[in-house]
Amino acid sequence: MTIAEVRLSDTSQPPTKRPRFISRPGFLERSLAFFAIAFLTVGLPNEWFVTDVDGTNASSGGPFVIVVFMALVGALLVFSLKDRGVMGNLVIAELPLVLLSLIILFSAVWSVDPNTSFRRSIAVTLTTLLGVYFVARFELDEILFTVALVMMFAVALNWVFVMGLPAYGKNFDGTQYLGATTNRNVLGQLMVLGCLSFQFLMGNRRWRFIAILFWFGAFGLVLGTRSKTSLLSLILINVLWFIFSTFRARKQLFGAVLVSEVTAGLFGFLFATANLPLITDLLDRDITLTGRTILWGDLLVPIGERFWLGHGWSAFWGGYRSPAHEIWVSHDWTPPTAHNAFLEYLLVIGFVGLCLWMLVTARGLLRSIHHLRDIPGTAGMFPILMISYMLLFSITEAGSLRRGLDWMLVVVAVVETKRFIQTKPAGFKRTINT
Numbered sequence: 001m002t003i004a005e006v007r008l009s010d011t012s013q014p015p016t017k018r019p020r021f022i023s024r025p026g027f028l029e030r031s032l033a034f035f036a037i038a039f040l041t042v043g044l045p046n047e048w049f050v051t052d053v054d055g056t057n058a059s060s061g062g063p064f065v066i067v068v069f070m071a072l073v074g075a076l077l078v079f080s081l082k083d084r085g086v087m088g089n090l091v092i093a094e095l096p097l098v099l100l101s102l103i104i105l106f107s108a109v110w111s112v113d114p115n116t117s118f119r120r121s122i123a124v125t126l127t128t129l130l131g132v133y134f135v136a137r138f139e140l141d142e143i144l145f146t147v148a149l150v151m152m153f154a155v156a157l158n159w160v161f162v163m164g165l166p167a168y169g170k171n172f173d174g175t176q177y178l179g180a181t182t183n184r185n186v187l188g189q190l191m192v193l194g195c196l197s198f199q200f201l202m203g204n205r206r207w208r209f210i211a212i213l214f215w216f217g218a219f220g221l222v223l224g225t226r227s228k229t230s231l232l233s234l235i236l237i238n239v240l241w242f243i244f245s246t247f248r249a250r251k252q253l254f255g256a257v258l259v260s261e262v263t264a265g266l267f268g269f270l271f272a273t274a275n276l277p278l279i280t281d282l283l284d285r286d287i288t289l290t291g292r293t294i295l296w297g298d299l300l301v302p303i304g305e306r307f308w309l310g311h312g313w314s315a316f317w318g319g320y321r322s323p324a325h326e327i328w329v330s331h332d333w334t335p336p337t338a339h340n341a342f343l344e345y346l347l348v349i350g351f352v353g354l355c356l357w358m359l360v361t362a363r364g365l366l367r368s369i370h371h372l373r374d375i376p377g378t379a380g381m382f383p384i385l386m387i388s389y390m391l392l393f394s395i396t397e398a399g400s401l402r403r404g405l406d407w408m409l410v411v412v413a414v415v416e417t418k419r420f421i422q423t424k425p426a427g428f429k430r431t432i433n434t
């Protein structure tokens with residue numbers, strides 16, 4: 001059975017105005033696409049043995065990693081020339097996403113660390129291009145199935161590190177799982193995404209048992225990280241899944257999505273700021289959420305120093321010789337990020353970049369509501385859940401805008417919803433219950 005023959009659910013998508021693809025990917029292209037997703041998910045083997053859990057995220061990539069990534073994406077973009085009209089239309093239709101990518105890329109011009117900003121901004125730009133490529137060349141069901149296969153490998157790999165290589169797979173006292181990642185928060189966030197991908201795969205009866213088995217494997221890793229943020233996000237995303245499923249064929253869908261997103265975000269904010277002692281007692285967190293809220297207040301000064309365009313992509317947290325010096329010396333820990341996406345983007349790409357990110361997110365969220373209503377099965381649920389995932393991890397973590405599978409899937413969600421609107425037949429309308 002090939003990937004093209006696999007569907008995540010037995011329901012079919014509505015017909016489109018014209019054929020989706022001029023040509024279909026062959027074996028070589030599908031193999032490269034698989035390795036590209038695997039690269040974004042687990043990185044290269046030399047990244048699996050990084051033990052500096054308090055340093056900057058190694059997934060941002062050194063020169064060798066970036067060269068390998070450029071080669072992979074470049075090869076896939078050559079295949080996309082077969083459908084260059086489709087690829088070009090998708091890029092043009094997502095102008096805010098293009099502008100966001102450009103400000104990240106060109107932030108090296110005004111960056112406090114041009115070399116780091118240039119290298120890591122290339123990685124993010126390539127990840128964005130990869131997301132557009134997958135929408136141009138693959139059906140959404142195919143993308144999600146491939147992601148689920150890669151996630152199976154990621155779950156197995158991380159368990160190998162936890163159980164077989166504890167010197168790398170656990171923290172110094174053996175109480176927290178790190179797996180093949182740089183720290184527990186990275187592993188927790190990845191495994192939440194893994195649980196989500198396996199839940200999509202459960203819609204296919206042939207793969208349901210395997211999907212359930214790997215879901216528990218991913219969930220065990222989430223628990224092993226002892227990351228309450230990841231555990232809470234997994235719970236909230238499943239609550240949102242239930243709400244969206246309940247209201248997807250009702251007129252109240254838009255209101256239900258708006259209320260549920262705001263409620264989930266508010267609960268996450270209360271958790272993050274620890275204004276409710278009950279929440280901190282329940283989740284075993286201190287009143288400052290392990291120093292995060294104190295950190296957020298201290299970041300207002302460097303944000304004001306470069307308010308409009310920021311310090312440059314990934315340039316702020318560069319060690320004791322970077323602008324983070326004053327932050328690090330005033331705390332008893334060395335935070336590698338702002339632990340809040342909104343503050344992080346203000347730091348690195350400024351108010352202009354933050355506004356573009358928010359515009360991309362808002363457009364994707366609004367279109368994903370139509371996608372949820374009009375596309376049956378689990379594939380219709382993907383865009384809104386992926387954007388919800390990104391928003392949940394934007395409260396107490398640095399978000400998903402990076403060289404990683406989560407950002408590529410956010411781009412897929414945003415671009416796929418636009419593609420569906422462009423190709424939806426005139427007069428197409430699903431039955432809506434009152």
